[in-house]
Amino acid sequence: MNSRKEQLDAFNRLLDIMDDLREKCPWDRKQTLQSLRHLTIEETYELADAILDNDLEEIKKELGDVLLHIVFYSKIGSEKEAFDIADVANSICDKLIERHPHIYGDVEVSNEEEVKQNWEKIKLKEGKKSVLEGVPKSLPALVKSSRIQEKVAGVGFDWEEPHQVWDKVQEELSELNEEIKNNDSEKIEKEFGDVLFSMINYARFINVNPENALEKTNKKFINRFQYLEKEAKKIGKPLSDMSLAEMDIIWEQSKKFFK
Known part of the structure; x- marks a missing residue:
């Protein structure tokens, strides 16, 4: 594999190319934060597909596309004198250090769950009014549901045993079946949503990523x-x-x- 110097040289090469494209290419020059947004979403889904296929060569290529977008946004930010790639990197470095006191501080943890719980507590100390503020509004519903449940579990709002969640699934299925018999379309939709939500919750307890x-x-x-x-x-x-x-x-x- 490449040495740290080779890795940094490659990243510096990308920054130089981005400077050239922004200055000399008509298409790259006209792009804005807003115009790149939908393209970034598309590239992220392509990366997700490659990961599901376990295609390492394709993952490498798609990661490059995502990295290009990060550099592109940072270049536009520097033109606006708002931030540059160093600010972006330092921002995430500072966040990681702040949220890992068990590594960079004197906090002790015994397992992954305690790490997650500390993470959510630190976020609230940073000024967030709700643990759910970190769930993007534009996430697809299935992914959003999973993230919501992970977030609230991080502060202790959770079931204790998997069988309790499975019982909840059965309860929601029964309620859905009842509304189907009543032929109330609005209530059927509501109960169907409850079934999906409870199934996604159960997936977490049996270590399955529902997406x-x-x-x-x-x-x-x-x-x-x-x-x-x-x-x-x-x-x-x-x-x-x-x-x-x-x-x-x-x-x-x-x-x-x-x-």
């Missing part, structure tokens, strides 16, 4: 359905002309290849 779990299922379904499409094409019969029983035979075959 990753669902995305892996999405990918599995896509692979199996595309297998179905290819096999249907081989026999020259459109899916729309096939019976569900015919499709199910091929679907079962797909499970041998995509588990």
Whole structure:
């Protein structure tokens, strides 16, 4: 692997290239903090996909794209005389030192949970009025739900045992089923949301990342359905002309290849 000097030289090279692009490239010159925002979100999702696929070469490339955006934002910040890349790096360094008193101070912790609890307490001391202030409003609902539950658990608002959470899941399912019988669409939606929220909470107790779990299922379904499409094409019969029983035979075959 590269030495620390080589790593710093590579980063310095990126900063020099960013200076050139901002000065000489019409597209790069016109970009703003606002215009880059949606592109950054897209790059982050591409990185997330590469991580799920465990494609190390692709992860390296996507990390480069994300790093470029960080440097880009910092360059724009320096032009506004608001902050530069050094300020960005020092800011996160200061935060990490402040929030890890068990390493840079005299606080003692015995496990990961105590680290998380200290983290949330420190945030409140920094002036946050709520532990939930750190949950971005624009997060997708599933990820937001998971983060909300992690945050409140960090200050002790949590179930004690996994079976208690599972009982809550069963309770919410029962309430959903009752509203389905009553055919009240507004209450059905509410109870369905409660079921999802409780399932996401249960996932935390059994050490499952719900976002990753669902995305892996999405990918599995896509692979199996595309297998179905290819096999249907081989026999020259459109899916729309096939019976569900015919499709199910091929679907079962797909499970041998995509588990």
